[in-house]
Amino acid sequence: MNIETFFNLLLAGVTLGAVYVLMAMGLTIVYGVAKVFNYAQGSFFCWGGYFAWYLIERFQWNYLISILVTIVISFFFGILFENIIILPLRRFPNWEFTVIIVTLGCALLLDNLILVLFGPLSKTLPFLMEGVITFGNFTISIHNMLMILIAMAILVTLDLFLKKTRTGMAMRAVSQDITGAKIVGLPVNRLYSYSFGIATMLSAMSAILLIPRTLLYPLVGWTTLLKAFVVIVLGGLGNIKGTIIAAIILSIVEIFTSYLIGGIWAMPIFIIIMIVILIFKPKGLFGTW
């Protein structure tokens, strides 16, 4: 392997990591704040892709408008999802377990809805922008470069939101002590909704970034969900820095594995790494909330 290939692979890994980080952040926020492990997050990712596709291909809308509309609608969809499906379950005992089955059920429902509405054949989403940029010997597609920049921008915004805004701080408070949050008068139900809204928005953004590089098909969300899950296990649920590092490491491993021994081995290698690290560090590489 020459140095050029090496750097190209590294880059492909980092851009992939950008997507995994966003998905992992969504899962983390929903789990930390709303205490829900959202098995339907992959289906949200998938729906984000298909919704954008529908606006672009069927309605023939402008690409930029389509993705912006998709992102906004995904936020409200997340809010609706929490209010209609999750909130009524909270009054029952042991709801944390019931909700896992429910989100799984919703995932199946959403997946099959896609199959019914859009059919099984793969589709494509356009790149953010066509073209490449060359630095000396080095070529990088503009889309890939934007992936990294946009993911970084999203993470920085998220971090500022959680640390500096009142609502963001309130969400952190809810994730740290729900009873404390109630007795200081935080609007917990509203904060649960926001966490779902944000997470769904992050899934839609991930889809818009990643799907142009792969393909749009009915089960496209599951591989990303599973990888985001491994990222969280390694990086520590709720740990932002840990999640970023874990996402980058895992995605680089995935790309190099695919190149060297074939794409099929990516997932098994993930699982092996996860098992090995958990044996020595049961709380993940960086611990939990």
Place this chain on the structure above:
Amino acid sequence: MLKVDKVNFFYSKVQILKNISLRVNDGEFVSVIGPNGHGKSTLLKTICGLLTPISGSIKFENKEIIGLPVQNIVDMGLVYIAEDRYLFPEMTILENLKMGAYSRRARAKEEENLEYVFHLFPKLKVLSKHFAASLSGGEARMLAIARGLMSNPKFLAIDEPSFGLAPNLKVKVFKTIDEIKRKGTSILLVEQSIITSNCIDRVYALEDGKFVFEGSKEDALKNESIIKLFLGT
């Protein structure tokens, strides 16, 4: 200001509160005393909205509050300071206090209350950038009270604020509560012992989920069964 009427509460099949009625008038300092495990914390949690009783009525400023979400009750000015504190461990003291002032009523007075709270507990100002998880027991208690004050309460329901504290800290806590009472806040204090504060107006004694005494503090100290209740355990 607060009127609790014939409230019953069950935890699973066990009845914790049995036909509880009490009242706290504007500006009063009322104490509920009783041995551990007899329902004192449950009573406060029911009043503040964390728990919902199976029957009875709780009226705050003449409005029924049973069934309201806790945030609404805090917005009305009824603030609960728990024995377990429930602080936000990975947030700083300052952030914890800011969170106390989340409701609209409290937000308007945030600057003023922050200054007041730092005046009452100067140590909190010194440690303001430290994480709540790193605080000692006494400091955490102070933060819990301070955070409750940030919610701009008209009425404070306080659960055993001095439990587990060193004697000098106990004294400080009760002096602080007295000062809060003097500023006009109504207080419902739950404690194991009656020897807490000089500003107590009335006392209720809770045994096995029922009130067995109601009267002034002097009467309570003269009452033989009350004394047995506390020295007997």
